[in-house]
Amino acid sequence: MIGQGIYFLLRALRNMRHSPVLSAASIFTVGVALALLAFFAIAVLNVQRLTASWAAELAVVAYLEQPPEGPVLNRWLGEIRGYPEVASVTYVSRQEAYQRFRQRLGSDADLLDGLGADVLPASLEIRLKPEARQQTAAVVERLGRNKALGELHYGREWLDRFEAFLLLLRTVGIALGGFLVLAALVIVTNTIKLTLYARQDELEAMTMVGATALFIKLPYLIEGALQGVVGGLVALLTSFVAFRMILRESLGNILLLTGIDTIHFLPFTWQILLVAAGGLVGLLGSLLALRKFVRFCQD
Amino acid sequence: MIQLFNITKAFQRDQNALSDITLRVAKGEFVYLTGPSGAGKSTLLKLICCAERPTRGQILMDGRNITQLPTRHIPHLRRNLGIVFQDFKLLNRRTVFENVAFPLEVQGRRRIEISKKVYQVLKQVGLEHRLSHHPLQLSGGEQQRVAVARALVVDPLVLLADEPTGNLDPDVTMEIMEMFKGANARGTTIVMATHDRGLIRQFPRRVVSLEAGRIAGDSRP
Numbered sequence: 001m002i003g004q005g006i007y008f009l010l011r012a013l014r015n016m017r018h019s020p021v022l023s024a025a026s027i028f029t030v031g032v033a034l035a036l037l038a039f040f041a042i043a044v045l046n047v048q049r050l051t052a053s054w055a056a057e058l059a060v061v062a063y064l065e066q067p068p069e070g071p072v073l074n075r076w077l078g079e080i081r082g083y084p085e086v087a088s089v090t091y092v093s094r095q096e097a098y099q100r101f102r103q104r105l106g107s108d109a110d111l112l113d114g115l116g117a118d119v120l121p122a123s124l125e126i127r128l129k130p131e132a133r134q135q136t137a138a139v140v141e142r143l144g145r146n147k148a149l150g151e152l153h154y155g156r157e158w159l160d161r162f163e164a165f166l167l168l169l170r171t172v173g174i175a176l177g178g179f180l181v182l183a184a185l186v187i188v189t190n191t192i193k194l195t196l197y198a199r200q201d202e203l204e205a206m207t208m209v210g211a212t213a214l215f216i217k218l219p220y221l222i223e224g225a226l227q228g229v230v231g232g233l234v235a236l237l238t239s240f241v242a243f244r245m246i247l248r249e250s251l252g253n254i255l256l257l258t259g260i261d262t263i264h265f266l267p268f269t270w271q272i273l274l275v276a277a278g279g280l281v282g283l284l285g286s287l288l289a290l291r292k293f294v295r296f297c298q299d
Numbered sequence: 300m301i302q303l304f305n306i307t308k309a310f311q312r313d314q315n316a317l318s319d320i321t322l323r324v325a326k327g328e329f330v331y332l333t334g335p336s337g338a339g340k341s342t343l344l345k346l347i348c349c350a351e352r353p354t355r356g357q358i359l360m361d362g363r364n365i366t367q368l369p370t371r372h373i374p375h376l377r378r379n380l381g382i383v384f385q386d387f388k389l390l391n392r393r394t395v396f397e398n399v400a401f402p403l404e405v406q407g408r409r410r411i412e413i414s415k416k417v418y419q420v421l422k423q424v425g426l427e428h429r430l431s432h433h434p435l436q437l438s439g440g441e442q443q444r445v446a447v448a449r450a451l452v453v454d455p456l457v458l459l460a461d462e463p464t465g466n467l468d469p470d471v472t473m474e475i476m477e478m479f480k481g482a483n484a485r486g487t488t489i490v491m492a493t494h495d496r497g498l499i500r501q502f503p504r505r506v507v508s509l510e511a512g513r514i515a516g517d518s519r520p
Contacts, residue, residue, distance in 0.1 A: 003410075004407075007404070014392075018392050201388060201391075202390050202391070202392070204388065205388040205389065205390055206390075206401070206405075207373075207374070207377075208348070208350075208377060208382050208388065209377065209378075209382070209401055209402040209405055209449065209453075210374045210375065210376075210377040210378035210380075210402060210405050210406065210453075211374060211401075211405040212371075212374045212405075213371075213374075215374075215405055296349070296350075296370050296373040296374065297349055297350060297351065297352060297370055297373060
């Protein structure tokens with residue numbers, strides 16, 4: 001069994017060695033298609049991470065023009081905690097807001113020198129339960145009835161739009177990726193067909209000495225799968241190099257503005273899936289090309 | 300060994316390549332199929348190895364009806380056949396050794412057995428010193444000897460040869476015929492299509508003549 005496997009593998013490798021240009025064309029096609037797919041996947045994954053982190057941080061902020069007296073504040077806190085949609089309520093005093101802002105400015109914190117803590121308003125940060133995010137508007141409306149709460153800010157609408165954008169990006173990625181993979185499949189099929197046309201006499205000779213269809217086809221199937229796997233590895237390498245040299249910089253700069261500091265490459269399972277997808281495209285390409293090519297009898 | 304009953308083959312409507320052929324070839328017999336181009340010699344050989352299906356009639360091989368043999372069983376039938384073509388049909392990207400070894404690899408024989416057998420057959424056809432060459436590095440005669448070696452390596456029950464000497468000079472033709480004679484003497488049934496009358500005179504055997512797809516004569520020496 002192992003001996004047979006090695007025999008077919010060697011035949012597949014020999015086929016590839018004899019048609020280096022066609023093999024390279026198949027590998028290149030799969031590589032380009034999957035690399036583009038990988039770029040999209042990197043973008044989608046990172047934007048997804050961003051929205052996930054935003055969603056976790058999503059809070060309704062009620063700015064208080066005048067910080068309330070202790071008992072009043074406690075009453076408000078108790079009342080808001082009683083809302084079923086609310087996960088937590090935190091009071092941020094003017095002093096705390098001032099400290100946070102200093103921290104966020106980092107090395108530029110000295111800009112605040114000379115300004116007192118009372119330049120920033122106190123606020124209530126109300127975090128909603130993840131499952132209650134759809135009810136943000138209703139919570140805001142309820143909070144708005146307390147006129148003392150002042151201005152209410154929340155990022156829900158913006159997040160919704162961003163999620164819609166993410167959905168669009170994902171859809172475009174899948175559609176474009178699907179199209180590219182399909183194109184790769186067609187090109188791989190035709191490339192393998194070309195090699196089969198060139199070897200038609202050989203295939204005929206094989207059928208005449210008693211080779212079964214599987215015996216003839218298996219090396220070509222292995223060849224297709226190998227080309228696909230190598231194409232997948234090329235895609236992985238290309239996308240990694242592009243990620244290190246271009247994507248991390250450009251995508252990083254865009255996402256940095258939004259608070260994400262590191263851009264991630266594809267996770268390991270996705271990398272494996274990418275290479276496996278290459279193998280699958282190659283295998284399918286060979287399978288389609290071989291249909292009707294190995295004929296034993298002119299029925 | 301081979302029995303054809305009322306075989307008709309039509310590639311186009313109302314245009315028969317073979318018409319109503321009935322023929323018996325006994326085990327161990329050597330039969331020439333002769334006739335002008337287009338008489339149906341190659342078609343008859345193709346029907347015997349199931350490369351074509353007859354339009355009408357039945358074909359029996361070693362007592363087994365192969366007329367409607369399912370396609371998946373054709374390879375197994377061909378493992379008992381040796382087939383030699385006028386244009387050799389060798390695997391040009393493989394060495395002489397690999398070409399001759401291929402039918403045995405197909406049968407899943409063991410490596411050591413294959414090597415032994417291939418060397419033995421290549422010695423028989425006088426090409427043991429060429430085993431690492433590729434077919435295109437050989438002369439036409441040598442290529443045909445490789446093709447004969449490939450056909451004989453499986454010790455076939457039947458050897459089908461379609462104009463095997465058609466492209467060869469007289470000396471090489473003699474060599475090939477000696478090989479066929481040897482195989483025939485070892486018990487292989489041989490059906491050989493040729494239009495070389497001189498060859499038939501030199502190696503007299505049973506001659507089945509075809510003309511316009513019909514048997515026009517059947518004579519024994």
